[in-house]
Structure formats: C-alpha cells, structure tokens
Amino acid sequence: MNAPATTPALRAKDYKSDIKPIWCPGCGHFAVLAAATKALAHLGLPKEQVALISGIGCSSRLPAYIDSYGFHGVHGRALAVAAGLKTARPDLTVLIAGGDGDGFSIGGNHFLHACRRNMDMTYIVMDNEVYGMTKGQASPTTAPEWTHSKMTPHGTGMRRFQPAAMALAAGATWIARGFSGDPSELTRLLVEAIQHPGFSLLHVLSPCQTFRPEQKQWKEQVHPFADSNTGDPVAAAQRIHADDGMALGLIYANHLPVWQPRNQATSSIAALEEEFRV
C-alpha cells in the first residue's frame, strides 16, 4: 500500500476528471465511478500512483473519468495490460474496470489466468448481463431464456457464466459481490478489495437502463449473504452455489503468495556477454 496523501487531503471529487461520461441517464456505472473516487480518497492514494486499466464496453470508459493514469485498450485484454504494468511497476496501485462481455467472454482466458497469477490488483466488473455498447446482445451472464436480442431470438439456451465460482476455482484470493444501488457498501467493498494483497474480484451488479429496464427490480431482489466469509474455499463454493446470484457481500478472502518479480539487478550486460566469448 502506498504512503498516505500529502496535505491537503484529496477529496472524492478531486479524483474526478473533467470529462463527461457517455453513459445513459440512470446507468448503474455512475455509482461505480462515485464509489471508485470515494475509495481512492478514503485510502488517500496519490492520483499519480494509481493506474486504471480497461478494455472495451460502456463500463470500460471509466478510466477517462478518473484523474489518474489510465489505459483504455482493446476488447477483453485489460487484465493482460494490467499484468504487464504491475510486473514492471509494482509500486503502482493497479485497478481494472470492465463489463461482463469484456471480462468473461472475449477476455475469459485472461480472467482465469489473472486469478491464478494472484498479482496484487483489483478487478471491478460491472455486470449488466448485456452488451450495451453494441446495442443489446446477450452476454455470458445473460439468462438463457432472455429473447430480446435479434442475434439470439430464442435466447442463448446456455447456462450463465458464474463469475464468483470461476474466480474461486481459478485461484482468486478475494471475491465479493456489490450492487451499484448500494453505493456506500460498494465503496466499503472496493476499499477492502484494493487493500487485499493479491488478485481481488469485485463483481458489481450494475443495471443497464436502456437494454435491460427490468433490472430496475434488482434493488428489490438483492440480499446479503446468509453467512460470512470463512477463508475456506469449500465453504465459499457452497455459499456461491447455494445463492440465487443476487446475494451481496464478501464471498471469499485468503492470503496466498502473490506473484511479483523483484526486478533487482545483480549483474551487468557486459558480464552476461562473456558466455559467448570463445
């Protein structure tokens, strides 16, 4: 964790950039943006020590809206960009933001390997069960019977991707579910996620007002997990599978070795070249 900010302390609004979000009115992502700035202010992180990495999609626009270093890359590869950055620059606080399509479909393989590498970074997935930016196609987390996309007129007919279960199986060491309709709890979870040493997944239910208006009902459907985290992966798996997908809170947290090279020189290139001399 980085040193506390210098005085005067930064407030949440100081972390906001002057760029106006492209999101639709009422989009759940506004609350995630607010939670992110509040969490950074709470932690007192210097703006220049934070790097926010994203791919493509509505939620992936987040970096431009936060006054830190950012990288808005290509679809699905944010976790790879973040892994390279964190390996080379372990001093930075690395956050990754994205959506369900970016993270679990086109970026699915990187998601698994980011979990098992357990580098110290925080992945915020804003899940609205739809591809918003391409105008309303089914994503891996869309229910199989959802027929509102012209591309899948009979529904996907496939079981939904289970982010928390996949993350647990792949080796993530901190997993929680938040809801953009509960911003203060979301902020609290995000602070904890950033503080966790290792790969943390914050799965955020973040409704899409435009293509999934029925998600307005989520605020009536969410509920806290019945029991609390034990750090036991077996108990966590049971908690995930017993749940209806709408339970909120910390699912699993464990301290396991973090992958991070030391990047400290012990020799010189001139010395290495000696091996070639006849």
Added chain:
Amino acid sequence: MPDASIAAHSGSFSVAVTGSGGSGAVTTGLILLEAAAHAGYFGMLSRSAGPQIRGGESAAMLRLGPAPLACMDDRFDLLVGLDWLNIARFIDEIPLDRDSLVLADPAAGTVPAVLTQSGARVREVPFKELAGSVADGRANMVALGALAAAGGFPQDALLAGLNAVLAGKGDRVRQASSQCLTLGYEQGIETLPRAAGAARHPVARWNISGNEACGLGALRGGIRFVAAYPITPASEILEWLAPRLEQVGGSLLQAEDELASINMIIGASFGGVPALTATSGPGLSLMTEGLGLAVASETPLTVIDVMRGGPSTGIPTKSEQVDLNIALYGLHGDAPHLVLAPLTISDCVFTTQWAVQLAEHLQTVAVVLSDQLLGQSRTISPPPPNLELPLVRRTLDTPDETYRRYAPSADGVSPMTVPGTPHGMYTADGLEHNQRGTPSSRASDHLEHLDKRLHKITAHDFGAHWAEMSGDGEIALLTWGSSSGAVREAAARLEAAGASVRVVALRLLMPLQSDALRDALAGCSRVWVIEQNHGRQLFHYLKSFDALPSDAHSLARPGPLPLRPGDIVAALTEEA
C-alpha cells in the same frame, strides 16, 4: 554472364551429422563447432529437426573455414550418419557428390541408396561397437572423433570443445566421451583433401546463436520486461532471456497466450519499462490487434518474429521468409510502424537493439523479422559491435497542469509521462483522441493524429543502417534478412568469374527508404530481388513503391530448403 558455377567458395569445409532425434547428432555438431572455434576457425552450424521431440529426424550441418561465413555451402564434404532411420526426410538438405565422404556404422545397416547415388564414397566405422568398449560410451562421440580425423581438426581442440559443451554433465560423462572421441580419432581415417587443416587465428570471436543474439540485442537496447508464449522456433530467445533479464533487474512473464503477451508488454511499456515479445508467424497473427493499439496509443514496443514455414502450423521447424506481408500490412487501420530484419546471425544483436531503440525513440511498434535459419543456427564470428545509439524514449519528469500527452511537435514525437509522475496523468487510448488523449471521433482530430503517427516515422533520419551494401557492379542483387548471406556469397562467386555485381541487403523494410534505394540501384543494367518465399513478397512490396526498374527480376524460392549461393548463381547464369 560468365560461368561461376564451379567457382565455389574455396577453403571452407562442410559437414553434416545426422541421426534420429535423441541420437546426439546436434550435440555432436555443437561440440565440433566449439572445437573449431578453439582451433581458430570461423563457421556456422544450422540444424534441421522434425516436429517430433524424440524419434524424429535431426541433423547438425556445419560449415567451417578460415574467414567469417554467412551461409551454408552448396554441398557437403562429409556426412556422418549415426543411423539411417529417417534420412529420407531431410536428405534434400544435405547435397553430396563424388568428392563427398560418408562415415557410416555397419551396425546401422546398409547406407541408403539415396546417399550412394550421389557417388559419395562410404567409409565404415563401427561407432556403436567401439562405444560399447567404454563404460557409458556413446556412439556419437566415436563418430565425432572419426569426423575430426577426416576433417583434419586437431584432437586437442576437439577435447576443448567437448569439455566446453559438456561442462554441466559431470566428470564421468566427459571422461567417457573423450575416451570415445579418441577411439574414433584413431581409426586411421584419411584426412580429406578439402579438410580445414590447422588454422590459428588470434582474433576475438564469439560463438552465438541468432536467438541468443536477438536476446542480447534486446538487453542492449534497454528491454527490461518480456511477456511471451512458447512457440517454435522463437522459444530459445525467451529461455535465454528469462534468467538474464532477472540478472539485469528485469523480468519475463510467461503469458497464457499471444493475445496476453502483446497486451502485457503494452502495459509494461506504458509503465515506462521498455518491453518486448518474441513469437513466430501464427503468434504474430494473434498479436496484430494489440500492435494496432500500441500504434494508436503511441506505446513503444518490439516484437521479434522468428519466421518459419507457413501458413498455419506449416513447417514449424524450418525456415522461410514468409511473414513480410503480415509484418507490413497485417495491422488494421492506417498504422505506420517499423519493420526490420537482421542480415546475419550476429547482426541479430544490432538489428534488435536498433529496433528496440527506434521503437522507444519514435513511440511506435517495431517488428523484427528473424527466421529459423538465423535463430537456431550458431556462428563463430567476430564479436558484434556494441554501438551506443542516441535513441531513447522522450519522457517528461516535471509536467505542469497543462500537459497534453499527444501535443504536436516538429518531429511528431510527444514527450511521455510515466505513471507516478505528478501532474502528468493521462489515459492512453486505442480510441482516436485529441491532443490530451480524450476520445474523439472528429475528422480533424483523426487527420491530425494519422499525420502525426506517420510523420514521426517518415521524418526520422535512419542514417546508413537501413541496408548493407557492397560492390558497384551493374547487376544488382537486392535482398533482405537471412537471404543476405547466400546472396553475398553468390555475388562473390559471380565477381570471381568476372561479372560486375553489387549487393543491397535491406535491414529496414518499413518505412521503405525509397530514395536511398533508388540511389543504390542507379546505373544498374539488371536488378534481381532475391528472397526465400513463394509469394515474391519483397518484390511486390518494392514494386508498390515504384522502387524498382520495370524490368527487375524476381528470384523467390520457398523453404524449407535453404537458399544456397549456387542456386542464385545458377538462376542468374541461366537468365543471362
């Protein structure tokens, strides 16, 4: 045109060691190369392998001589067969003739007709039986002794080579190997007339492979982060770099796939650490989306493509210069970048270093097109020059609040801030953007940044390194990358036979130095474009820039057989 077909390079000696995978053919070759180096020779070793790890075919092919050598010869003086199980698969790669000698173990059965048809003489030596008389003895070491005698290599140099190559194997193995070597040496095999003989050169020499040379060039250029996915024939670059990057304060991350590796190096480079990946054709295909992102966001990075036969999995263990098109044109959008190709094994050091530093300086993508022939071959040659290049990334350590990441500048390069720098915050973006980096789809922003990204590359003065040139004759042999070695030797043979030749070997392919190239070809009566692929990729590229006379000729041969100087001489002589 004068007949140069018989003016073969004199004074060099070529030997091939063949056997099934795991028979020790390549180890035998590596020891001979090291021994030749100890004895004062220059030379090179290329290898041929099948796709199988064990039980397939394998061969080490060496050419040794008193002066530096840049390609394999047309024929072999000596073939040592450890067994004949898979010889038919690669006999095309080892041309023999009446002057050649085959050393064969009678226990391996009759020497196949494909070999004896050449008229080569056969001398039997019971490798296996002799090895059986030594505890832990190995047949390939007996064979090594026999070939050293036939090649006229001093025995003490052989022992020095053996001890160097088997340094990690323990005393017992080295002792058994040197006993076997001595047994083979003492079989009374006559020394061949073209044998190398004793040659002591006190000059400094290196024994290095092209893949190691690319790794070293990367370090010299400042690379401190590598992310990559294993692929033949590029993996040795990564295996060489992994422990050495650690020693110089960097790191290597083995990625889950090439989509990850390219994006990981983008991340590290964004973080201010020069970054590189190495791959081969199929991997480069997977990376091209990321290359577009690096171009658009002006994030410096270098990709080494060790080319192999394609398309698809193609012939993954053999060389072919086939990825020029994808390196030039594979990116989506208008994405100006750099494409370079090393000209020799040892030039892999300089070309990679130059590529890395150009990418850093110009904040763009550099693709280095090595190939299996350069990458997996070793050379004994003078140490590659260590050039200090004044090309570094322009960074800004104390920006103020008005900092614009993509601000215009005279040469199109805008100073970068590195994360951690106060007041330098920006979001790098693959979306088209304005000078601040804010996404923009305005026509004026798009045009401004298209121009900027092109201008910074085309306005750069690349100096004299863009090509290596020799001769001023009226017949121009124009080539690129690994074909340069065979072309240079063909030119020497043609000159020796009285022709008037010049060679232009392109190291920088994009941006094409059209004006310099036209100057280099001025006054030529005939231009030949020579390359190792089927689609005449360089020829068509140069045509598209109107950089060739209208009657220029194309000599394009696909792999997997190496382009030999004799092939080039024959093609040119036939045409004349």
